[in-house]
Amino acid sequence: MTNSTKYFTDSHAAQITAWLNSHPHSNCVVIADKNTAVVCYPLFRQCLPHLQHTLYVMPAGEQHKNEETMMVLCHFLLDQGFDRNTLMIALGGGVVCDLTGFAASVFKRGVDCLYIPTSLMAMADAAIGGKTGINLGHYKNQLGSFIHPVAVWINPEFLTTLSERQMKNGWVEMIKHTLIDVANKDIFPEPYNWPPSKEEVLQKISASVAFKRQIVEEDFYEEGLRKILNFGHTIGHALESYALDHQQDLLHGEAVAAGMIYELSLSQQVFGWDKNLLMAWKNYLRNFSLNLDVLDIEKIMIYMRGDKKNMSGKLHFVLLEKIGQPIANVIIEEERIVALLGETMF
Amino acid sequence: MTNSTKYFTDSHAAQITAWLNSHPHSNCVVIADKNTAVVCYPLFRQCLPHLQHTLYVMPAGEQHKNEETMMVLCHFLLDQGFDRNTLMIALGGGVVCDLTGFAASVFKRGVDCLYIPTSLMAMADAAIGGKTGINLGHYKNQLGSFIHPVAVWINPEFLTTLSERQMKNGWVEMIKHTLIDVANKDIFPEPYNWPPSKEEVLQKISASVAFKRQIVEEDFYEEGLRKILNFGHTIGHALESYALDHQQDLLHGEAVAAGMIYELSLSQQVFGWDKNLLMAWKNYLRNFSLNLDVLDIEKIMIYMRGDKKNMSGKLHFVLLEKIGQPIANVIIEEERIVALLGETMF
Numbered sequence: 001m002t003n004s005t006k007y008f009t010d011s012h013a014a015q016i017t018a019w020l021n022s023h024p025h026s027n028c029v030v031i032a033d034k035n036t037a038v039v040c041y042p043l044f045r046q047c048l049p050h051l052q053h054t055l056y057v058m059p060a061g062e063q064h065k066n067e068e069t070m071m072v073l074c075h076f077l078l079d080q081g082f083d084r085n086t087l088m089i090a091l092g093g094g095v096v097c098d099l100t101g102f103a104a105s106v107f108k109r110g111v112d113c114l115y116i117p118t119s120l121m122a123m124a125d126a127a128i129g130g131k132t133g134i135n136l137g138h139y140k141n142q143l144g145s146f147i148h149p150v151a152v153w154i155n156p157e158f159l160t161t162l163s164e165r166q167m168k169n170g171w172v173e174m175i176k177h178t179l180i181d182v183a184n185k186d187i188f189p190e191p192y193n194w195p196p197s198k199e200e201v202l203q204k205i206s207a208s209v210a211f212k213r214q215i216v217e218e219d220f221y222e223e224g225l226r227k228i229l230n231f232g233h234t235i236g237h238a239l240e241s242y243a244l245d246h247q248q249d250l251l252h253g254e255a256v257a258a259g260m261i262y263e264l265s266l267s268q269q270v271f272g273w274d275k276n277l278l279m280a281w282k283n284y285l286r287n288f289s290l291n292l293d294v295l296d297i298e299k300i301m302i303y304m305r306g307d308k309k310n311m312s313g314k315l316h317f318v319l320l321e322k323i324g325q326p327i328a329n330v331i332i333e334e335e336r337i338v339a340l341l342g343e344t345m346f
Numbered sequence: 347m348t349n350s351t352k353y354f355t356d357s358h359a360a361q362i363t364a365w366l367n368s369h370p371h372s373n374c375v376v377i378a379d380k381n382t383a384v385v386c387y388p389l390f391r392q393c394l395p396h397l398q399h400t401l402y403v404m405p406a407g408e409q410h411k412n413e414e415t416m417m418v419l420c421h422f423l424l425d426q427g428f429d430r431n432t433l434m435i436a437l438g439g440g441v442v443c444d445l446t447g448f449a450a451s452v453f454k455r456g457v458d459c460l461y462i463p464t465s466l467m468a469m470a471d472a473a474i475g476g477k478t479g480i481n482l483g484h485y486k487n488q489l490g491s492f493i494h495p496v497a498v499w500i501n502p503e504f505l506t507t508l509s510e511r512q513m514k515n516g517w518v519e520m521i522k523h524t525l526i527d528v529a530n531k532d533i534f535p536e537p538y539n540w541p542p543s544k545e546e547v548l549q550k551i552s553a554s555v556a557f558k559r560q561i562v563e564e565d566f567y568e569e570g571l572r573k574i575l576n577f578g579h580t581i582g583h584a585l586e587s588y589a590l591d592h593q594q595d596l597l598h599g600e601a602v603a604a605g606m607i608y609e610l611s612l613s614q615q616v617f618g619w620d621k622n623l624l625m626a627w628k629n630y631l632r633n634f635s636l637n638l639d640v641l642d643i644e645k646i647m648i649y650m651r652g653d654k655k656n657m658s659g660k661l662h663f664v665l666l667e668k669i670g671q672p673i674a675n676v677i678i679e680e681e682r683i684v685a686l687l688g689e690t691m692f
Contacts, residue, residue: 026657026658027658067413067417071413074482074488074489075482075483078482078483078485078488078652081651081652081659083654083656083657083658084654084655084656084657085657085658102452105491106448106452106489106490106491107488107489108488108654109477109479109487109489109490109491109492109654110491110492110567131455133455136420136421136424137421137424139424141455142420142424142453142454143420143452143453143455144452144455145451145452145455145456145491146455146456221456305427306424306427308429308430308454308455309430310429311372311429311430311431312372312373312429312431313427
């Protein structure tokens with residue numbers, strides 16, 4: 001599928017306003033969650049004071065990224081008479097973007113969708129690349145679509161609404177991009193400073209967007225290269241499912257940070273990493289992860305078996321031969337994972 | 347999207363067997379409904395005795411083409427461990443193909459789907475063209491996707507399982523193709539004989555498939571030309587929604603036959619048709635329609651307002667300037683439709 005997504009990065013809304021004016025829609029609905037409706041919607045209104053729209057507020061949090069929230073939204077759209085020429089605008093983090101994008105891709109067999117990511121996580125990752133989805137039970141992103149939004153507007157002003165925890169959450173995916181980027185293969189990047197300066201954040205966002213766009217351009221449907229973006233996610237998603245199932249408060253980035261720690265250990269076992277380098281990155285990643293209260297390993301294995309990358313009943317991982325050299329489709333026996341999870345993570 | 351769908355029309359299954367062997371999947375699930383599981387599945391097993399698969403039986407009928415049936419199926423797929431490399435096979439009529447195709451397009455963000463249409467309706471129309479979908483409430487096909495199945499296997503042997511009512515149901519879409527086909531613009535085709543011979547049926551199926559494939563090839567996402575396939579469907583879908591809502595037994599083709607009768611009358615009003623020709627086609631179409639017990643016009647208008655073709659609150663129709671010359675996006679005022687529905691249809 002050709003990627004015709006327009007990207008805007010201006011905080012003054014001049015470009016996005018011009019784009020909206022030149023792409024008229026019969027109506028417009030803005031989807032926010034209970035948080036972004038309060039902390040981001042006022043700035044949105046201020047930036048786009050002339051945009052006629054309806055505001056729809058969905059519940060906040062990963063536990064609501066499910067079929068119920070999705071269907072309530074779709075029935076709302078139908079009941080309110082939104083037609084095929086509607087513009088849906090996702091105003092929020094990864095959950096809002098993923099769910100809105102999925103709804104937009106199937107409502108009336110597809111209406112236009114504009115993402116306005118308000119979290120660092122969404123700006124650097126979730127809003128880029130055209131993957132939409134919802135969870136099924138506690139399994140992550142089991143229903144969804146590959147579809148490009150018509151536009152993405154990254155307005156750094158929204159970063160001022162975030163807590164340190166949310167900033168760390170987004171930072172994790174940018175660390176992942178560093179670890180898997182072939183450009184870093186021979187330079188052995190050091191872990192970055194935390195907290196970063198505002199300039200460092202902006203520079204890292206634009207590097208992440210450029211990197212992810214390039215990967216997605218080459219392999220939109222994740223038939224090959226794109227799989228490397230799942231580094232840290234096989235175990236990360238299973239931890240996230242576990243937390244969802246046990247009402248534990250764990251953000252996606254925190255789960256992926258833990259997932260990368262485990263998968264770096266696996267990489268070390270399989271490809272023989274230098275132990276000092278491994279330790280440096282694991283220590284760094286610990287700043288971004290959270291320990292789960294109790295780890296029921298058998299349950300986590302059940303979730304891992306539901307991972308979308310698996311084939312023919314085998315667990316598939318992305319591991320790093322070294323930094324900048326990710327290898328997809330590495331099959332690891334369950335016993336090895338169970339042993340790894342049984343060790344103390346830290 | 348490039349159409350890479352393979353079409354097979356052999357009743358002896360040699361070609362489809364070869365294709366299946368050259369396109370291995372990690373597992374396979376056959377979706378039938380309560381009827382086709384009984385009357386079509388034995389022939390399927392006989393044709394493909396070596397295909398390892400799981401049979402899943404969904405409820406039969408348009409009233410089950412909904413989010414509940416869809417979600418129960420998706421949870422089944424997840425619970426049974428079906429992965430991204432699964433082949434889903436739809437074995438049934440339009441409802442089974444539409445719902446299975448939709449589930450396949452979103453499960454794990456998309457798995458391969460093979461259609462084996464078992465009704466004349468599905469062979470000539472529903473299985474061709476890559477539209478999938480489910481109803482929302484009583485509104486038709488409000489959620490769905492545009493996605494090509496990997497293959498369609500039209501095996502005429504399945505026609506022997508159909509009642510006359512089901513044959514008529516499918517014949518209606520083939521009549522529609524005749525009425526909108528530009529190839530018929532100057533030849534004023536006469537209504538065909540009913541019942542047709544077996545050869546006529548086979549010839550009409552292949553003409554319908556070829557015609558629809560050509561339209562879809564030119565305009566997959568229904569941005570222009572493809573809209574003409576909706577002739578008879580604005581009113582037809584509203585009648586179908588009404589019947590669904592009132593537990594009345596009305597097949598899709600029966601609703602579309604009535605829809606075409608009404609929309610031919612509208613065409614006559616707008617474009618001044620020859621009254622004799624109009625009467626001949628209306629008389630012919632009456633053989634394929636069913637009268638609804640009571641017609642609550644206001645309710646039908648409510649459904650019509652939810653039609654996917656509408657824009658900015660106006661009702662959009664496909665009308666025929668003459669046979670073979672369909673015009674899409676004709677806006678008709680509601681008052682005119684109300685008056686038309688108020689007249690006796692026959």
